[in-house]
Each structure stands twice: as C-alpha cells, then as structure tokens.
Amino acid sequence: MNLRLALVALCTVGVVAGHWLVFDFAPIEARMGVVQKIFYFHVPSAMACYAGFIACCIGSLAYLWSRKGRWDALALAGAELGLIFGLIVLVTGPLWARPAWGVWWKWEPRLTSMALLVLMFAAYWVLHTFGGTGEGVRRFAAALAVFATPNIYFVHVAVEKWKGMHPEIEDKAGSGLSPDMRIAFLASMAALMLLFALLLEQRYRMHLHARLVGALRRRIHRLGGDV
Amino acid sequence: MNFAETLALVWRKDMRIELRSKDTLVTLVLFALVMTMVFTFGFANDPQTNLRVFPSVLWANVLFCGTLGVGRTFAREARDGAFTALVLSPAHRGAILAAKTLVNLFLTLVVTALTTPILAVMLRVDLSDVAGLISAQLFLGAAGFALVGTPLAVMAVNARFAEVLLPMVVFPLVAPVLIAGVTGTASILGTIPEQDPRPWFQLMIGFDLVYLVGGQFLFDRMVTE
Numbered sequence: 001m002n003l004r005l006a007l008v009a010l011c012t013v014g015v016v017a018g019h020w021l022v023f024d025f026a027p028i029e030a031r032m033g034v035v036q037k038i039f040y041f042h043v044p045s046a047m048a049c050y051a052g053f054i055a056c057c058i059g060s061l062a063y064l065w066s067r068k069g070r071w072d073a074l075a076l077a078g079a080e081l082g083l084i085f086g087l088i089v090l091v092t093g094p095l096w097a098r099p100a101w102g103v104w105w106k107w108e109p110r111l112t113s114m115a116l117l118v119l120m121f122a123a124y125w126v127l128h129t130f131g132g133t134g135e136g137v138r139r140f141a142a143a144l145a146v147f148a149t150p151n152i153y154f155v156h157v158a159v160e161k162w163k164g165m166h167p168e169i170e171d172k173a174g175s176g177l178s179p180d181m182r183i184a185f186l187a188s189m190a191a192l193m194l195l196f197a198l199l200l201e202q203r204y205r206m207h208l209h210a211r212l213v214g215a216l217r218r219r220i221h222r223l224g225g226d227v
Numbered sequence: 228m229n230f231a232e233t234l235a236l237v238w239r240k241d242m243r244i245e246l247r248s249k250d251t252l253v254t255l256v257l258f259a260l261v262m263t264m265v266f267t268f269g270f271a272n273d274p275q276t277n278l279r280v281f282p283s284v285l286w287a288n289v290l291f292c293g294t295l296g297v298g299r300t301f302a303r304e305a306r307d308g309a310f311t312a313l314v315l316s317p318a319h320r321g322a323i324l325a326a327k328t329l330v331n332l333f334l335t336l337v338v339t340a341l342t343t344p345i346l347a348v349m350l351r352v353d354l355s356d357v358a359g360l361i362s363a364q365l366f367l368g369a370a371g372f373a374l375v376g377t378p379l380a381v382m383a384v385n386a387r388f389a390e391v392l393l394p395m396v397v398f399p400l401v402a403p404v405l406i407a408g409v410t411g412t413a414s415i416l417g418t419i420p421e422q423d424p425r426p427w428f429q430l431m432i433g434f435d436l437v438y439l440v441g442g443q444f445l446f447d448r449m450v451t452e
Contacts, residue, residue, distance in 0.1 A: 065448070120400065140385065140449055142449070
C-alpha cells in the first residue's frame with residue numbers, strides 16, 4: 001500500500017516536472033516551432049499504447065492456457081489502456097502533421113499501421129465489454145487478441161510496401177534532438193510509462209474486484225437473498 | 228476417427244445441407260450482384276476511371292460477400308445445441324475448423340467466379356490476358372479471408388451482437404489481404420507504376436500460412452462446451 005502511494009506521488013511529481021521540462025526547459029525547435037512539443041507526448045503515448053497491447057496479448061495467451069480469470073482481467077486492462085493511449089497518439093499525430101506536413105492525415109506506414117492496430121483492439125474491447133459475460137465470450141476475445149498479434153507484422157509489411165511506392169518525406173522528429181530536448185523527452189517518457197503502469201495495475205485490480213462482486217452477488221442470489 | 232475422415236464428414240454434411248437448401252449461395256450471389264450494380268452506378272465513367280477503380284470494387288465485393296458467408300458458418304449449429312454436440316463429440320476440433328474453412332472458401336470462390344466476369348463486363352475492363360493471375364490472387368485472398376474469418380465466426384454461437392461484431396472484428400484483421408489484393412490487382416492491370424505483383428503474392432501466401440497454423444493452434448482453446 002505504501003509502495004503504491006509512493007509511486008503515485010512519484011508519478012505526480014514526474015508528470016509535473018515533465019511538463020515543466022517540456023514547455024520551459026527544452027528549447028523551441030527552430031524549424032517547426034512550438035508544434036514540435038507535441039512530440040514529447042506523442043511518442044511516449046505510442047510506447048504506452050504498444051505496452052498496453054502487449055499486456056493484452058500476454059494476458060490473453062496466458063488466459064487461454066491457464067483459464068484463470070486474473071489473466072483475462074490483465075488482458076482487458078491492457079487493451080483499455082492501449083486504446084486510450086492509442087487515441088492520444090491518433091489525435092496528437094494529425095495535430096502535428098497539419099503544420100509539419102500540411103495535411104491532417106497521410107497514409108503513411110506508421111500512421112496507417114497504428115490506426116489499424118487501434119481498430120483491432122477496439123474490436124477486442126467492444127467484444128469483451130458488450131458481447132456478454134459468459135466464459136465463451138472471454139475465451140473468444142482472448143483468442144482474438146492472440147489472433148491479432150501476427151497481424152501487426154502483416155499490416156506493417158503490407159502498409160510499408162503499399163506506400164513504399166510513393167516516396168514520402170520521412171519525419172526526422174526523433175533523430176536530431178539537442179541534449180536539452182533529450183532530457184525533456186526522457187523525463188516525459190519516464191513519467192508517462194510510470195503513469196501507464198499505475199493505471200494498468202489499478203484497472204487490473206478493478207476488474208478483479210468487479211468479478212468478485214459479481215460472483216458474490218450470484219451466490220447470494222442463489223441462496224435466496226436480495227442484493 | 229482421424230483428421231481427414233472428420234474433415235470429409237463435416238464437409239459433406241455442410242455441403243449437402245447447402246446444396247439442398249442453396250440458401251447461403253443464392254443469397255450471396257444476389258448480394259454480390261447488387262453490390263456490383265451499386266459500384267457500377269457509383270463509378271462507371273470513362274474506361275480509364277473504370278480500370279482504376281476495378282481492383283477496389285473487385286476486392287470490396289470479395290470482402291463483403293466473404294463476411295456475409297463467414298457469418299453463416301455456424302448459423303445452423305447455433306440452434307438446438309448442435310454446436311455443443313459438435314464440440315463435445317470426440318471429433319478433432321481442428322478438423323471441424325478445416326472443414327468449415329473449406330466450405331467458406333468454396334462458397335466465396337463460387338460467388339467470386341460468378342461475379343467477377345459480370346463486374347468486368349459492367350465496368351468494361353478486359354481481363355482476358357490476366358485472368359490466370361487475377362484468379363490466383365482471388366484464390367489466395369479468399370483463402371486468407373476464410374482462414375481468418377472462420378474461427379472467428381464461432382463468436383456467433385456465444386456472443387451478443389455477433390452479426391455486427393463479426394465484420395468489425397474481421398475487417399481490420401484482413402486489412403493486409405485487402406491491401407495486397409487491391410494493389411496487386413492494380414499492378415497486374417498496370418494502373419500503378421509498380422508492375423511487379425510478386426511481393427503481394429508472397430505476402431498473401433505468408434498470411435495464409437500463418438493463419439492456417441494459427442487457427443488450428445487456437446481453435447481448440449477458444450471454443451467452450
């Protein structure tokens with residue numbers, strides 16, 4: 001309990017400090033101007049998004065094999081967080097692309113893959129949330145998440161080849177960071193990953209408790225009680 | 228009963244029911260024709276535009292018909308506990324999946340074979356020189372679709388809103404096949420600068436193989452009694 005409190009405090013400090021570093025400490029990029037600051041949120045969000053989907057895949061795989069509900073809870077929590085951070089990526093991306101590339105959206109490999117990835121896990125989430133509560137649905141959703149994993153590779157290859165035919169200007173946002181920018185970026189990344197881990201744990205426990213409450217309720221109902 | 232026997236048995240059962248009622252096949256063909264008309268109304272223009280939109284229309288047709296067909300895979304088993312009986316039987320589940328996949332592939336191929344020439348005629352695209360290549364591509368694409376869609380169609384048995392959820396689940400998963408199909412067909416027809424369709428064939432073959440193995444691997448674990 002104390003460890004969690006300490007981590008929450010650390011995360012709060014980290015997020016605040018990260019914002020200060022991003023907006024005050026890091027210099028304004030010469031070519032793109034203040035818009036480049038989006039990068040400090042965009043890239044860590046993408047990392048958190050991937051981490052969430054990886055958690056979902058691992059949880060689903062373990063659930064299919066062990067059939068223990070807690071793995072399913074982890075998978076669902078991972079998918080939820082992956083989706084939230086994925087949405088942040090898909091919103092901040094166009095915000096950056098408009099001034100940098102002159103268009104809101106471009107069928108660029110990374111963008112397209114990310115959009116498809118988010119769609120796949122959105123399907124998982126919708127299925128898990130609205131498909132019903134039976135074990136069949138959970139098992140099916142888990143299989144879907146595992147099924148989607150090799151697809152990440154195929155989507156990547158297909159989209160890359162598809163757009164590889166029309167050479168695009170690659171964005172070099174990540175490569176040419178000055179030392180001050182690098183500090184701000186790393187701080188932002190650390191703060192966001194910590195936030196992700198805390199939220200994941202929280203959601204995971206919430207799902208576990210929700211299931212426990214559901215089971216208790218059913219038991220009371222069976223015994224003729226009223227809830 | 229070994230794998231091949233179970234496969235043959237389930238295939239024969241499904242094909243017999245289908246050939247007696249012909250409901251799925253007739254519905255799919257009619258649906259494909261309607262789609263063809265809709266696309267033709269939407270696009271039919273000068274020959275140049277037609278040639279450009281042909282790959283997209285062709286593959287959209289495969290996608291829509293495939294989804295409709297796949298959604299019907301377990302429709303007959305969904306009633307009267309037939310699916311439970313099928314799963315509880317000592318039959319190899321992978322063989323059941325394989326048979327169902329083959330039935331889906333067969334139906335999609337029949338529908339595609341019937342509608343592609345009609346589509347070509349309506350959009351005035353000459354396919355006579357490239358029929359072999361396009362057929363191979365359609366086969367690989369339809370196979371990819373059936374391999375991904377069939378195991379997921381089990382959802383119809385135990386999830387609510389399955390008829391809405393299934394396309395939502397399947398479309399993003401078959402996106403690589405769709406991209407490979409549309410771009411590959413375009414490169415065969417010569418409407419894009421890149422004229423070599425081979426990488427797209429490779430991608431489709433790889434996709435089909437992964438989901439052939441993956442489906443067999445997962446299906447046993449994803450169905451509940």
